[in-house]
Amino acid sequence: MLTASGGACDIIADLASAQELEIPAFAERTADAIAEHLRPFATARNPLDVTGGARPADLDAVAEAIAGLAATALSLGNALRAVEVNPMWVDGDQVEALDVLVVTDAEQGSGTEPGR
Numbered sequence: 001m002l003t004a005s006g007g008a009c010d011i012i013a014d015l016a017s018a019q020e021l022e023i024p025a026f027a028e029r030t031a032d033a034i035a036e037h038l039r040p041f042a043t044a045r046n047p048l049d050v051t052g053g054a055r056p057a058d059l060d061a062v063a064e065a066i067a068g069l070a071a072t073a074l075s076l077g078n079a080l081r082a083v084e085v086n087p088m089w090v091d092g093d094q095v096e097a098l099d100v101l102v103v104t105d106a107e108q109g110s111g112t113e114p115g116r
Contacts, residue, residue, distance in 0.1 A: 055092035062088075065095040072102075079104040 016023050026034065031044040038044060065088070073083050082103040089096045 057090045058093040058095075061093040061095045062090055065097070069097070076102075076104060079106065081105050 013023060025031075026044060034044040035042075069083070069085065073080055080102070082101070084101040085097045085099070087098050089098050
């Protein structure tokens with residue numbers, strides 16, 4: 001599991017325990033690979049807190065990333081059915097859409113008016 005805060009890690013672990021669900025530890029190889037991308041004070045445990053110590057968000061960089069997503073969506077026109085970005089990671093001026101789903105209808109044209 002991946003969370004946006006240490007508090008969320010605790011909540012998830014408590015809720016899982018209350019439901020008698022086990023959150024398995026990462027395999028050693030997985031933990032080692034994750035650890036390469038974490039800050040020195042972070043630990044590669046499940047659930048994983050990835051935001052500790054992040055730099056303040058550069059709002060211009062966030063706006064630019066969202067505008068880029070919007071431009072891409074518009075370029076798909078009528079073929080676009082759905083777009084989902086979850087999560088978007090921000091650390092200072094670094095902005096990344098970590099998981100993106102774009103659903104299109106191949107039978108629709110690429111015009112900008114719905115239904116055409």
